[in-house]
Every structure is written in C-alpha cells, then in structure tokens.
Amino acid sequence: MLLHDLGKYRGIVAAITLFLVLDTCVLALNYFVSKEIQQETESVNLAGRQGMLTQKLLKSLYELQDDLAVNLDVTENFQEFADTFGLFDVTLVALKEGGMVPVTDINDTEMIEVKPVNSEAAMQSVDAGLQLWQQYREILGPIISNGSKQVSLLDIHESIATVKETNATLLKFMNDLTRYMEQQANEKTQMLQYVEAAAVLAAILNFFVIMFIFVGRLKKNDEELELAQKENSEILSTVKEGLFLLDQELIIGSQYSRELVNIFGREDLDGKKLAVLLKDMVSDSELQLSEDYIGLLFKEHVNENLIQSLNPLKQIEVNLLSSSGLFETKYLSFQFNRVRVNKLVSHVLVTVMDRTIEVELERELEEAKTKAKGEVDSLVSILSIEKSAFIDFLDKASDGINLINEELKSSNQDHQAYMAKVVQFQRIIHSIKGDAAALEVSPVEKKTHEMEDVLTEIKNSDEISGNSFLPFTVKLDELFSQIGSLRLLSEQIANINDQHSDIQPAATPNMQSFSEINTLVKRVAEDENKMVNLVTQGLDSHHVPPAYIRKVREVAVQLVRNAVVHGIEEPNKRVELGKSPQGTVKALFQQKEDGNYSLIIVDDGAGLSVNRIKRHALKNDLVSEQDIEKMSNAEILNLIFQPGFSTASDVSMHAGRGVGLDVIKQSVVEAGGKMKLSYKQNKGCRFEIILPGKITTTTKTYNETEQNIGVEQV
Amino acid sequence: MKEEQLQVFIEGTKYFFSTFAGQQVDVGVPYLVSSDTKVAFDYTGIIGIAGARKGCVYFSAPGRLLAKLLQALGEEDLEDDNLCDVVGEVANTVSGNARRDLGPEFVISVPVIVKGQLEDIKLPREIRSFVIPITWGQDKAALVICLE
Structure with missing residues (x-):
C-alpha cells in the first residue's frame, strides 16, 4: 500500500515507522557497541595480564637463577620463562598491530582477536612499552633461542640486572595502557547509555506524539464520523422521500430512508432485490422494463438525461391491501440517478416520492372544475332564489328522498306492493320536480325527470322484482348527491353573504318567496310554445301566514303549472276560438271573512273535457268500462285526482307523468283544507283551495289521507 | 354505467347460489345507507376495490344461512372455520365475477373474512352504500356495495 493511499492514517503510520526505525538503530548500535566493549574489555584484560607478565618474567628469571646456582634441572623454569616472554611479546605486538592472541598461555590453541589500540594515550603507552621491550628482546631473545641446555648463570644475572632495572617502568607502561583502555571502554559504555537514554526519550516522545496528536486526531475523526452518521440517519429518518441505493445486481443497499418503510409498509428491505419490493405493485412486464431501464443507467456510454423519459416508474398507481380488506391507493413516483465513484457508476440512487396527496388534489380540482361547470346553472338559480325558499326546497327534497329510501328498505316482495311503491315514488319525485322547476334548479329537475322515466319503465314491466328498482336506487343516490352538493353550495353562498352582510339583496325577501312562480x-310557457300572462294577488308574506308559505307555494306552483300546461291553449288555437293569443293565469290569495284562507288559481284556457277524462281513465286502466258508464260527470271529473292520471298527450318535462293533482290533493287534505274545482269548456278552469284559519301543523308531508275534494261544472 | 357495475356484483352472488348451492336467491329492493352504517350479519366476506372506482363490496350473512349453505355444498362440519370459509367463497365468486366483467381498470382484491361487526372499515363519509337484500330460503343476507 502506498503512503498516499493511507489518507488520514499517513501520520500515525509514519510515526510508528519512525519509532520502529529508531528502535532498530538503537538495538543495532547497542549490538555493535556492546561487541566493541566486549572486545575492549578483553583487551583491557590482556593489557592487565601484560602487567602481571612483567612480574612473572622477573620471577621466572629469579627461579631460573636459583636453579642454575644449585645446579638443578632448569627445563621447567626455563620453559615458563620462555612462555612468559612469548606471551608478553605476542600480546604487545597484537596490541600495537592487531592479531590473534592465545587466551591463557602461549601454548593455548584458543585464540582471541585483538585489535590495535586506537587512543593516542594508549598508543603512546604501547609504543613506549615496545621500545623498552626491545631491550628485553635483545637480551632475553638470544637466551631463549639458545634453549635451556645453553643457558648460563651469567646470562641470567645480566638479564635479571636489566629486567630489574626496567621492569618497574614496563609495568607502569602496561598499567597505563590498561588504565587508558579501561577509560576508553568506559567512555563507550557511557556513550551507549546516553544513546539508549536518548532512544528511550525519543520513544517516549514518539509515544506522546502518537497519543496526543494522532489519537486526538483519530478521536476527532471518529467524532466527525459519528456526527456524520448521526446527521445521515437524521436525514434518512426525516426526508419525505423514500431513498435507497441499488447496486448492479439491483439489490437494495443497507441504508434507506424511514419514509421508504412507510411507503412500502415493510421493514426488511436491506439486501432485498428490487423485484421483491415492486412485486404486487407493478405488472411483470413493467418490472422487466424497470430493470432494463436501471440496467441502462449502469452503462457508461448511455446519456442519463436522454433516457429519463423511458423511466417506466415515473408515476405508478399502487394499490396496497390493508388488513381490513380495503385497498389503499398510492401514487408513487420513482426517480433514478447515477452515483459515481471515481468517475464510474457505482450505484443508482432511487428516490421514491409519494405523490398521492398531489394526485388526489389534482383529481379533486379536476372534479371540482367539472362539478363547478355543472353547478353554474344551479348557482345562478340559487343566487336568484330567496334563501329560505331554497332551504325549504332542499329540506323537502331530502325528506322525500329519505322517505323513498325508507320505503325501499321496507319493501314487501310482491308485485302489488311494488306497484304501490312505484305510484308513491312517482308522486314524491314529481313534487320535487315541480319545486325544482319552479326554482329553476335544472339539474334536479332533469334528474327527477329521469327518475320518473325509470319509474314508468318499472310500472310498465310485466314482472316487478326487487332488482327492478336498482336503476331507480342508483338515480336516487345521484339525487341524494345533487341535493347534498346544492346544500353545500347554498351554505357557502350563505357564508359569503354573512361575510358581506352590508350588501343588501336586490329584492326584499318577502316579495321573493313567491317570485319563482312568475x-x-x-x-x-316558453317550453310549451304558449303565451301566458300571470297575475298574482296576495301571494306574498304579508298575506300568507308563515306556516302556510311552503304549502301555498307548493300548491300554487303545481296548479299554475297545470294551468299553463293543460289549460291555456296554443296561441293559434286561441285565436281560432276567438280568444286573445295570450292566455291569463291568475293566482289570488286572501283571508276570507270566516277567517279561513283561500288560494284561487284561474285560467282562461280550455277548461275540462269529461270525454277526454273518460278516454284517458280507460286507457290507463284507472277504471273499468262498466264502472265508467255508471259514473256521474262529477265522479268522472274526480278521476283527475287519482294517482297516475294525466291528460297531456306527450310526456314532457312539465306534464304527462300522471301525478300532479293527486299531490296537491294530498297536500291540501293533510292541512285540513278543501279544494274546489269549477270549469267551463273553452272558457277556463278555476281551482279554489280553502285552508283553515286555525293552522294545524303536520309533520308527515306525503301521507295518504281522506279525500275532501269537490268538483263542480259551471 | 354505475348500474351495470352494481349488477355485476349482484350477478356474482346469484351465480354462486344457483351454481353451487342449487337454489337461487331472491334479490330484494336495493336501498341506500350512509357509509358509516354497516349492514353486518354474523360473518362477512369483504373484497376491496381500487382503480376506476374505489371502495369495497361485502357479502354478509348470518351463521344459520351459512350452515345451510355448507350442507347444500355437502359439508357436514359446521364449525366456525367452515362458516368463515364459505362466506369467503361467496365473496371470492363475487370477486372473480367482477374481475372478469369489470375489466382491467378495476383492481379487485381477494376476500378478507370478518366475524361480527365491521368496525374497522372506514369509508368516505360523503358517499352512500347500496344495500342489496338477499333472501335464500327463509334466511336473509345482504350484499353491500360501497364505491366512490
């Protein structure tokens, strides 16, 4: 590993290496110096021995002299004298020039190497010794070379005289030499001690450098790493995207954001293949496409930006099944980005964004736009309607829907019962339609018209089953929604009005209550291609008591509409009959002298035709042919109050459903009122509704009650 | 469209009884309940719906009906587990039928079986569920369809 690869560890590795090198050097120095010291110690010993040898030489000369004096065998002492001379000579030469010296005596085969002395003082001692020793060689050398046989007492005397004279000096030189060499050895030992002490000091310094600087630095690094890891994990646990890395094998890395767990609802993602994560979310072909796409990202020559549009997971809808059995739909967006290390793609970073809220908001916005388009009509009508009238309408419609739903729920399973339901529903729906038409709430008017179609279809089918009502229930649900959103809309408008309460409505509410009739x-009239002039009198909240407003409006709406649809003729027909092309409908409300209230609706139209009523009643199976023959005109006229009766020849938005008068009858009767009908052929029709002056409140709007209707022909 | 979708679930239920149980069901008059009202008998098989429309469809029946159904299917063991299984079978047939007839834009799950009340199901407040009363012999059950 190269030093620059070590990064932040470079310093500490260098310090440790320095420590080792230093240690090795000290050890090596120690080894060599110790070896030198050992040699020098040996040399010191040898130098010391030289001193001893000078004394031994003199001693051996005296012993030789003694032997010769008493004429003893001199061989042994001569040999010792010669050996001593030899050993001293070899050693001294070796100390001067270097060489091998026997360890114990001259005959010893074990040798030690002696290096020449190198200090100046020692050299002087050796040189002085050698100079003196030269005399010894000259005097003693020939004696030794002649051998023990030739030795004479005289020679020995002379030798002793010379040796005795110089021996002390030679001894001194040798002792000096010994001292100098000892001194040199001591110096080296001391130097070694210094070097070792310095090395120990350096090692300690090095240790502290490692300890304080590098350990500190490592500790700091560790802290930084720890902090980075902490920050990393904080980021991963906070980030709102699912983040993870994919390697070339498409295996998920060990670190991923917390959000990823939330998005996929599973924890065990580490080391899993991408396919495992996407299983059950995308189709096999989508998965294959995704894997191919990621494969492309690992190819260096492919331009990342160019292939972005190929990402098959840019936005996917994922349905995750919850434990309750319901699906949770999420919209996920996957983004893939290359991660480069040393300029090569090492991983792909995957960012998963949960776009559910955005997508749902977009969708809601889209729906709201569509809805708003549909609501503009309603909005216009709501804005022009007096608030209480509109709320009344919504309440009544809701009551009607709820009643129908209750009736649906409690249905008995037989044809007759079903038939009765259909008739009941027709009446309720027709009434809601009438109100809607009066208030110009066209979506509701349209929907209720469709519902009437459905009911007619049910009624005309041969066999009515529970399932026959399905289309009706579906439409009822839609009506439910319509009324709900209208209520919401009106509440919103009310809120706006509350916020701008300084803005006064254009018309007074009192007058508005009945303005929708106009x-x-x-x-x-426009729809029916007729010309009609409406005259109203007393139809306002000054005259109509509050408790009757809803009822009077409901009845007036139905009767005025009937008058326009069924009574007033088309303009050319009127002209043929010598009437003005414009018909007149009058709606008058007043309190009579007896305290009762009277609502009169008069038109100058066609009046009623007994024959037409007869024909229609027979056609619609309201009565049998035999029965009708026995009926009086008044009884026949009363048939128009039967549920299911209608005389308009075509079914249109405004008439022909066979409901209308029965609803009015119902409404009047339940208020304890009476209804009078008079007519004259081609002259017109007059309805008078008498409501009691003493008001009785009723809660059930759609109940069947006894008939209380009078019809008279004028 | 909506009516046809509802009809698919009804047909699935009818198909199960007429094909496997040998006796047809009577389908009652459908009515509406608010989404927080759960029409639940003893056992309920729920299938989740996602995609073009979202919500759930469930078939709920009393234990007595399911026991008779098991007998009609030739199963003598009328233990709890089997009652759960058979309500699941009905839901499964409804689910399969819907998968076939409603096309790929509908995502339809396999059934989840719930015993007792259906408190865990949270449906959007503003929508209503269609309740289709089902009568089989003397016993009553219900198919409930709640779709946004």
Missing part, C-alpha cells in the same frame, strides 16, 4: 310560468 319565473316558472315564463319558462313553462
């Missing part, structure tokens, strides 16, 4: 007449 609108209704105009619209129905």
Whole structure:
C-alpha cells in the first residue's frame, strides 16, 4: 500500500515507522557497541595480564637463577620463562598491530582477536612499552633461542640486572595502557547509555506524539464520523422521500430512508432485490422494463438525461391491501440517478416520492372544475332564489328522498306492493320536480325527470322484482348527491353573504318567496310554445301566514303549472276560438271573512273535457268500462285526482307523468283544507283551495289521507 | 354505467347460489345507507376495490344461512372455520365475477373474512352504500356495495 493511499492514517503510520526505525538503530548500535566493549574489555584484560607478565618474567628469571646456582634441572623454569616472554611479546605486538592472541598461555590453541589500540594515550603507552621491550628482546631473545641446555648463570644475572632495572617502568607502561583502555571502554559504555537514554526519550516522545496528536486526531475523526452518521440517519429518518441505493445486481443497499418503510409498509428491505419490493405493485412486464431501464443507467456510454423519459416508474398507481380488506391507493413516483465513484457508476440512487396527496388534489380540482361547470346553472338559480325558499326546497327534497329510501328498505316482495311503491315514488319525485322547476334548479329537475322515466319503465314491466328498482336506487343516490352538493353550495353562498352582510339583496325577501312562480310560468310557457300572462294577488308574506308559505307555494306552483300546461291553449288555437293569443293565469290569495284562507288559481284556457277524462281513465286502466258508464260527470271529473292520471298527450318535462293533482290533493287534505274545482269548456278552469284559519301543523308531508275534494261544472 | 357495475356484483352472488348451492336467491329492493352504517350479519366476506372506482363490496350473512349453505355444498362440519370459509367463497365468486366483467381498470382484491361487526372499515363519509337484500330460503343476507 502506498503512503498516499493511507489518507488520514499517513501520520500515525509514519510515526510508528519512525519509532520502529529508531528502535532498530538503537538495538543495532547497542549490538555493535556492546561487541566493541566486549572486545575492549578483553583487551583491557590482556593489557592487565601484560602487567602481571612483567612480574612473572622477573620471577621466572629469579627461579631460573636459583636453579642454575644449585645446579638443578632448569627445563621447567626455563620453559615458563620462555612462555612468559612469548606471551608478553605476542600480546604487545597484537596490541600495537592487531592479531590473534592465545587466551591463557602461549601454548593455548584458543585464540582471541585483538585489535590495535586506537587512543593516542594508549598508543603512546604501547609504543613506549615496545621500545623498552626491545631491550628485553635483545637480551632475553638470544637466551631463549639458545634453549635451556645453553643457558648460563651469567646470562641470567645480566638479564635479571636489566629486567630489574626496567621492569618497574614496563609495568607502569602496561598499567597505563590498561588504565587508558579501561577509560576508553568506559567512555563507550557511557556513550551507549546516553544513546539508549536518548532512544528511550525519543520513544517516549514518539509515544506522546502518537497519543496526543494522532489519537486526538483519530478521536476527532471518529467524532466527525459519528456526527456524520448521526446527521445521515437524521436525514434518512426525516426526508419525505423514500431513498435507497441499488447496486448492479439491483439489490437494495443497507441504508434507506424511514419514509421508504412507510411507503412500502415493510421493514426488511436491506439486501432485498428490487423485484421483491415492486412485486404486487407493478405488472411483470413493467418490472422487466424497470430493470432494463436501471440496467441502462449502469452503462457508461448511455446519456442519463436522454433516457429519463423511458423511466417506466415515473408515476405508478399502487394499490396496497390493508388488513381490513380495503385497498389503499398510492401514487408513487420513482426517480433514478447515477452515483459515481471515481468517475464510474457505482450505484443508482432511487428516490421514491409519494405523490398521492398531489394526485388526489389534482383529481379533486379536476372534479371540482367539472362539478363547478355543472353547478353554474344551479348557482345562478340559487343566487336568484330567496334563501329560505331554497332551504325549504332542499329540506323537502331530502325528506322525500329519505322517505323513498325508507320505503325501499321496507319493501314487501310482491308485485302489488311494488306497484304501490312505484305510484308513491312517482308522486314524491314529481313534487320535487315541480319545486325544482319552479326554482329553476335544472339539474334536479332533469334528474327527477329521469327518475320518473325509470319509474314508468318499472310500472310498465310485466314482472316487478326487487332488482327492478336498482336503476331507480342508483338515480336516487345521484339525487341524494345533487341535493347534498346544492346544500353545500347554498351554505357557502350563505357564508359569503354573512361575510358581506352590508350588501343588501336586490329584492326584499318577502316579495321573493313567491317570485319563482312568475319565473316558472315564463319558462313553462316558453317550453310549451304558449303565451301566458300571470297575475298574482296576495301571494306574498304579508298575506300568507308563515306556516302556510311552503304549502301555498307548493300548491300554487303545481296548479299554475297545470294551468299553463293543460289549460291555456296554443296561441293559434286561441285565436281560432276567438280568444286573445295570450292566455291569463291568475293566482289570488286572501283571508276570507270566516277567517279561513283561500288560494284561487284561474285560467282562461280550455277548461275540462269529461270525454277526454273518460278516454284517458280507460286507457290507463284507472277504471273499468262498466264502472265508467255508471259514473256521474262529477265522479268522472274526480278521476283527475287519482294517482297516475294525466291528460297531456306527450310526456314532457312539465306534464304527462300522471301525478300532479293527486299531490296537491294530498297536500291540501293533510292541512285540513278543501279544494274546489269549477270549469267551463273553452272558457277556463278555476281551482279554489280553502285552508283553515286555525293552522294545524303536520309533520308527515306525503301521507295518504281522506279525500275532501269537490268538483263542480259551471 | 354505475348500474351495470352494481349488477355485476349482484350477478356474482346469484351465480354462486344457483351454481353451487342449487337454489337461487331472491334479490330484494336495493336501498341506500350512509357509509358509516354497516349492514353486518354474523360473518362477512369483504373484497376491496381500487382503480376506476374505489371502495369495497361485502357479502354478509348470518351463521344459520351459512350452515345451510355448507350442507347444500355437502359439508357436514359446521364449525366456525367452515362458516368463515364459505362466506369467503361467496365473496371470492363475487370477486372473480367482477374481475372478469369489470375489466382491467378495476383492481379487485381477494376476500378478507370478518366475524361480527365491521368496525374497522372506514369509508368516505360523503358517499352512500347500496344495500342489496338477499333472501335464500327463509334466511336473509345482504350484499353491500360501497364505491366512490
């Protein structure tokens, strides 16, 4: 490993290496110096021995002299004298020039190497010794070379004289030499001690450098690493995207954001293949495409930006099944980015974003836009309607829907019962339609019209089963939603109005309560291609007691509409009959002298035709042929109050459903009122509704009650 | 469209009884309940719906009906587990039928079986469920369809 690869560990490795090198050097120095010291110690010993040898030489000369004096065998002492001379000579030469010296005596085969002395003082001693020793060689050398046989007492005397004279000096030189060499050895030992002490000091310094600087640095690094890891994990646990790395084998890395767990609802992602994560979320072909796409990202020559549009997981809808059995739909967006290390793609970073809220908001916005388009009509009508009238309408419609739903729920399973339900529903729906038409709430008017279609279809089918009502229930649900959103809309408008309460409505509420009748007449007349003039009197909240407002409006709406649809003729027909092309409908409300209230609706239209009523009743199976023959005109006229009766030849938005008068009858009767009908052929029709002056409140709007209707022909 | 979708679930239920149990069911008049009202008998098989429309469809029946159904299917063991299984079978047939007829834009799950009340199901407040009363012999059950 190269030093620059070590990064932050470079310093500590260098320090440790320095420590080792230093240690090795000290050890090596120690080894060599110790070896030198050992040699020098040996040399010191040898030098010391030289001193001893000078004394031994003199001693051996005296012993030789003694032997010769008493004429003893001199061989042994001569040999010792010669050996001593030899050993001293070899050693001294070796100390000067270097060489091998026997360890114990001259005959010893074991040798030690002696290096020449190198200090100046020692050299002087050796040189002085050698100079002196030269005399010894000259005097003693020939004696030794002649051998023990030739030795004479005289020679020995002379030798002793010379040796005795110089021996002390030679001894001194040798002792000096010994001292100098000892001194040199001591110096080296001391130097070694210093070097070792310095090395120990350096090692300690090095240790502290490692301890304080590098350990500190490592500790700091560790802290930084720990902090980085902490930050990393904080980021991963906080980030709102699912983040993870994929390697070339498409295996998920060990670190991923917390959000990923939330998105996929599973913890065990580490080391799993991407396919495992996406299983059950995308189709096999999508998975294959995704894997191919990621494979492309690992190819260096492919331009990342160019292939972004190929990402098959840019936005996917994922349905995750919860434990309760319901699906949780999520919209996920996957983004893949290359991660480069040393300029090569090492991983792909995957970012998963949960776009559910955005997508749902977009969708809601889209729905709201569509809805808003549909609501504009409603909005316009709501804005032009007096608030209480509109709330009344919504309440009544809701009551009707709930009643129908209750009836649906409690249905008995037989044809007759079903038939009765259909008739009941027709009446309720027709009434809601009438109100909607009067208030110009066209979506509701349209929906209720569709519902009437469905009911007619049910009624005309041969066999009515529970399932026959399915299309009706579906439409009922839709009506439910419509009324709900209208209520919401009106509440929103009310809120806006509350916020801008300084803005006064254009018309006074009192007058507004019945103003929709005017609108209704105009619209129905237009639709029916008729010309109608509506005259109202007393139809306002000054005259109509609050408790009757809803009822009077309901009845007036139905009767005025009937007058326009069924009574007033088309303009050319009227002209043929010598009437003005414009018909007149009057709606008058007043309190009579007896305290009762009277609502009169008069038109100058066609009046009623007994024959037409007869024909229609027979056609619609309201009565049998035999029965009708026995019926009086008044009884026949009463048939128009039967549920299911209608005389308009075509079914249109405004008439022909066979409900209408029965609803009015119902409404009047339940308020304890009476209804009078008079007519004259081609002259017109007059309805008078008498409501009691003493008001009785009723809660059930759609109940069947006894008939209390009078019809008279004028 | 909506009516046809509802009809698919009804047909699935009818198909199960007429094909496997040998006796047809009577389908009652459908009515509406608010989404927080759960029409539940003793055992309920729920299938989740996602995709084009979201919500759930469940078939709920009393134990007595399911016991008779098991007998009709030739199963003598009327233990709890088997009652759960058979309500699941009905839901499964409804699910399969819907998968076949409603096309790929509908995602339809396999059934989840719930015993007792259906408190865990949370449906959007503003929508209503269609309740289709089902009568089989003397016993009553219900198919409930709740779709946004």
